Amino acid sequence: MVGETLKFWLMIAWLLPLAGFVVEIFFGFYSKNPRHSKAAAWCAVGCIGIGFLCSANALRIWGNANEWCVLEAAEHGDPGDTQADAGHHETDSAEHQTAYSGVIYTLGVFGSLEVTLDYYIDSLTLVMFTMVTLIATCIHVFAIGYMSDELTDEYVDHSAHTSDGGHVHRPGRFYRFFAFMSLFCFAMLGLVLAGNIFQVFIFWELVGICSFLLIGFYTERKTASDAANKAFIMNRIGDFGFLIGLMVLWTFFGTFRFGDTVVDEQVVDQGLFSMVHRDGTGNVARDEVTGDVLITDTHGHVLTNEDGSNRQIPYYLLVVIGLGIFAGCVGKSAQFPLQTWLPDAMEGPTPVSALVHSATMVAAGVYLAGRFFPMFVQEVLLTIAYTGCITLFLAATIAMVATDIKKVLAYSTISQLGYMMLGIGVFGWAAGLFHLITHAFFKSLMFLCSGSVIYGCHHEQEMPKMGGLLWKMPITAFTMLVGVCAISGFWLPFGLHFSGFHSKDAIVASALAFIHANPAHFMLFLIPLLTAGITAFYMFRMWFYTFVGKPRDQHVHDHAHESPWVMTVPLLILAAFAWFCAYGGESGHLYLMLTGDEPSHLAADVTAATAGGINLPGHAAIHAVHDDAGRWALIAALSGALIAYVLYGTNVVNVEEIKRQLGGVHGFLANKWYFDDLYDALFMKPAHKVAAFCAWFDGAVFDRILHGAAKSMIVVSKWDRVFDETVVDGFVNLIASATQSVGASLRVVQTGRLRQYVMFIVLGVVALFAVMFTTFPG
C-alpha cells in the first residue's frame, strides 16, 4: 500500500516534466508570440517545482511508513558501531519495509521471459529524486534570467559565423531550451525510478539524447554540434559495454529486475540482487567443484534448471557483467578513457552544464554503480577503483592549466566523479554516493556562479580577461567561494564544516582502510590525497583569477554587473545546501538516509576468497582510520589553497615565469594529455578508412562482378546471334535451296503432255509388277 502511494507521487514527479515538454514544444512553436513570452519557462519551472514537492512528500510518506527507522539507527551510538553487526539492517527491514518495487507496465512477454518497466523505491531513490528535483528547480529559475537574451526575434550569435564573415542572426529559441530541459528532467527521473537494469538503459539513452540536444542547443555553431556528436558517440561506446553486460545478465539470469516484487509478503518475481547470494564471508556463493557462481532464490537456496542441474553462471561472466555495466558508467560519468567528451560538452548553455553535465546526468554513472553494487565482485570493484583513481588525477592536472572558467569546472567535475567511483570501488559505497549528493549541490552552485559571471561579463568565459570582479558581483563571488570551500573540503569549528569535508573524508577514509587491507594498492590512497591538494589549488586559482587581483581586461570589467534576483536567489539557496546539506556528517540525516538501504554485505569485512585476492574493509575498519584520513585530506587541501593564494591571490610570484619554466608539462596538460589526437588517430581515421573501403568494395567488387556477368551475357548473346544467323539459318537455308534445286530439276520432267504421262504410268506399273513377281513368286 505504501509502495503504491510512493509510486503515485514519484510517477507524478516523473511524468510532469514530460507533459511540460509536450506543452512547451507545441505551444512554443504554434503560439502567436513565442519569441517574447516566458510562459514556457514558468511551465517548466512549475512542472519541476511540483515534482520537487511530490518527491519531498514521497520522502515524508516513506519515512512515516517505517517510522524513520533509518534515522533512529544513529541514536544507538556513533555510526561506526551501528553497522558493526551485519544483521542489524536485515532485522530492521524485516520490521520496517524500506524498499518497494513493482511493475509499471509490460513491454513484451516471451514465454517465461518478461521485459517490463518497473519501479524500485528505496532510500537512495528518494534522496536522488529529491536532490534532482530541488537542484533542477533552482537551475530552471536561474535559466529564466540566463537565457533571457533569447527572448527576441533577432538573436545575434557571435560565436557562429556565416561564409561572408558575418554573425548568424536567428529568432530566439527560449521556449525550446526549456522544453529540452523538461525532457531531460523526465529522462533523469525515469533513470532514478527505474526498477530494472534494462529500464535504466532506456533512460540512460534518453538522458544521452537530451544531453545531445542541449549541448547542440546553439546548432549554428560547428563546435557545438561537434561536441554534441562527440558526447553521444562516446557515450555509445560505453553503452556498447553496457549492452554486453545486459546480454549476459539476460541469458543467465532471465530477469533485469533489481529487487524482489513482494505481494502479500510473498515474493512473486525475484530480482537480481537476491539471486547472487553472499555467504558468511561476504563473497558470492560458488559451486565447490566448478567454481561457478550459484544462482539462488531469496532464501539462498540454489535454483535448479528444468533438468535438475543447479543454475549457475561462470565466475568470469559475472565479472563481464560487472565490467560491462561499469563501461556504461564510464561513458556516462566521463571516466578514463572516455573522459574527453565532457569538457567539450561545455558548448551548451551554462544552466545545462550545471544540471546535466555536473549535478545529475554525469552522476548517473556513479548512481548506477551504487545501485548495481550487489552484483559487483572484487575484480570489478578493483577496476572501478583504479578507473576512478586515474580519472581523478588526470582531470585534476588538466584543470590546473585550463583558462576557460567552464572548462576548469568541467575537469573538476570529471575529477570529482573519479572520487565517487574510487569510493565505490574501495568498498566505500556510502562514501561515494554521499559525495554524489554533496557534489551535486556545490558543483551546480559553482556552475551557476560561473554562469552568472559569464552573463555579467557579456559571454566572456576566459579567466585571463577577468579579475577584480569581487565587488562588481558580490553575491556571485561569495556564493562561489562557498562552493570552492565545499569542493576543497574545508573544516570549520562547531560542526559547520562544508559538505565536501564530510563526503571527501568518507572517501579518503575508505581508501585508507582499503590500502590497510591491501597494501599492494597503496596508490589508491596516495593519489586521491595528492589530488585533494590539487583540487583545492585549481579551485582557488579559479576563484582568485576571476574575482580578485587587477582587472585584466578593462572593457570586460567596466561592463560587468551583478545578475538579477532571478539568478542570484537560486545561487543563495544552492549555497546554503552546498554548505550544510551534509550537516552532522556520518551521523547526519543525509548520510543516514542514503545508507538506509545499503547492501548488507558492506557492513563487515570481506576477506579474499583466494590467495592474492582483494580484501574489503567493513564499516568498523573504515571508521577506525576516519580521523587520520580526515586530517591528511585537510592538510592536503589547505596546502593546495595556500599555493593558489600565493600564486594567484598575491603578486609575489610571476606565474607566467613558472609557466615558461615548465613549458613541456604545461603544453602536455593544456593539450589534455593528447587524448583527442590519440583517439582521432586510433579510431576516427581508421573508421572512416574502413567506411570508405566498404563503400568502394560495393562498387568495385560486387558491381564489377555484376557488370561483368551482364557483359558476358551480352557477348554470349552476340555469339548466339552470329550462330543463329550463320549456322542455324544457314542450315535452314541450305535445306530450302536444296529443295528448290530438286524441284527445279524435277521441273524438267513436268512437260504437261498426256501421252508422255501415260507412258510413265504404264512403265511404272510394269516395273512394279516385275518387282512384285520377282520378290513374291507364288
Place this chain on the structure above:
Amino acid sequence: MNPDVLLSAIIFLPALGALILAFLDSRAVAQIRAIALGFTVVTFVLTLLLWGQFKYDVPGMQMVVEKDWIGTWNVFYRLGVDGISLPLVILTSMVSMLAAVASWSINKQHKGYFILFLLLETGMLGVFLSLDFFLFFVFWEVMLLPMYFLIGVWGGPRREYAAIKFFLYTLVGGVLMLIAMLMFYFNSGATTDSFNLIELAKAASGTSETLTKTLSPNLQITAFVLLFIGFAIKLPAFPFHTWLPDAHVEAPTPISMILAGVLLKLGGYGIIRVAFPLCPYGAYYAAYALVAIGVFSIIYGAFAALAQTDFKRLVAYSSVSHMGYVLIGLGVWKIGEATGKTINPDMWLMGINGAMFQMIAHGVSSAGMFFMVGVIYDRVHHRDLNQFGGLMGRMPLYSGLAAGLFFAGLGLPGLCGFIGEIFVVLSAWNYSPTLAIVAASGVILTAGYILWAMQRVYMGSEYKGPHSEDITPINGRELTVAGVLLAFAIILGVFPGILFDMMQSSTSALVDSMQLGYEKAAATLNELQAMR
C-alpha cells in the same frame, strides 16, 4: 465483414482502383490523385477492420479462404492471416497510403504512375495474405513489373540502369524460389495440398494428415539455401544488396518509401513464412550462416553508410544495416546436440519477435527517413550531404520531425527502432557470444553515421548548396505524412506490446513446430544411419 470477402477485398481493391483509373482522362490529374488516394485509404481501413476481427489467441491461420483455381495443377486460391502476416499487412496498407500522399510530387504521366502504384499494392498485399505457394509466387512476380516501371520511368537520371538491376536481381531470386517450389511439389506427391504452405509446413514437422511424404533432410538443406538466397536478395543481406542503393537513389520518393517500408520486409516474411517452416532442418543447418550474415550486414552496411555523400544512399545503406537484425533474430536457434531440444527456446522466441518487430519498426522509420530526404530534394534538387547545412533554422518544423525519424532509425529508446534491435541483440548471446558482441557494436556505428549526417544537413550556420531561395517551410501534406510516421514510431516505441501481443501465439507456434520438424528430420537421419 465476412472474412472470405474481406481478405480478397483487401488484395484486389487497389487493383480495382487501377482499373477505374484506366478509364479516366489522363489530364484529370486531381481526380486521378484523389481516386488513387481514396483506394489506398479504403484499403487501409479494411486492414484495420481485419485487425478488429483478428483473434489474438489463435496460434494458426485465421479467416482461411480456399477456392479452386487451376485444378489440373493442384493450384488453389488460398488466403489467410495470422499474427505474423497481420502486422505486415497493416504496415503495407499504411505505408502505401502515406506513399500515395507523398506521390503529389510526381510530375509526369500521373495516370500510368498511379495505375502501377495500385497494382504494386495489390501484389504486396497478395504476398502477405496468400497461403498457396503458387499464388505466393504469382503475387511475388506481380509486384516486380510495376516496380520495374515505376523506377524505370519515374526515376532519376540513372533510372534504366537501376530498374534493370533491380529487375534482374529479383528475377534471379524468383527463379530460385520457383525451383524450390517445384521440389516441394513433386517430393510431396503432387497432391492437392502440395502447394499448400500450411500443409507443407505441417508435413515438415510430421503433423500433417494429408501429406505423408516430404523432403528428406538433405534436400531440405538444398531447398532452404535456394529459398534463402531468393529472400536474402529482397531483404537485402550482404552480399546480395548492391541493387538496393541504386534502386533507392533512382526511385522517386514515394517508391523509395514503399521499397524500404514494405518490399524489403517481403524477404524477411518469406524466410519466416516459407523457408523456415517448410525446411526446419535446413533452417537449423544454416542458422549460423544466417546469424553471421546478419551480423556482417549490420557492420558492413553501417560502415558503407558512413562513407556516403549522397543522402539517399546513406539511408539506403542504413536499411542494409538494419535488416541484418532481422536475420540475427530469426537465426538464433540453438539445439543441444545431446538432447536434440532447443536450448532456451524462449530466447529464440524473443529473437523471432524482435526480428518481426524490427521489420515493422524499420518499415516506419526508413519510410520516414526516405520521405524526409525527398522533402528536401523536392526543394533543392540535390542530395549531396556536403552541400546542406543550417536547415534547422530554415525549416524548423521539418528538421524537428526529421530528427525524430532519424533518431528512430538510430535506435533511440522510446522510438520504434530501439525495441527490435535490442531484443534481437539480447537474444543473441545465448546463441553465440562472439556474434552477439559484434552485433552490439553496431550501436556505435549507427550513432556515428546518423548523427554525422544530421549534423551536415540540419546543423550549421547556413545552407551551403544551390537553390537556397527555394527552401520553403514544410507544407501541410508533407507534415501529415511525416507526422503520422513519427507518431507511429513513438507509439510502437513506447508500447511495443501492441505488436508483441498480436504476434505472440503465432510465433510461439512457429517455435514449437520448428522444434518438431528438427526432431523429425533428426529421426530420419538416424534411421538412415542405422540402415547403413
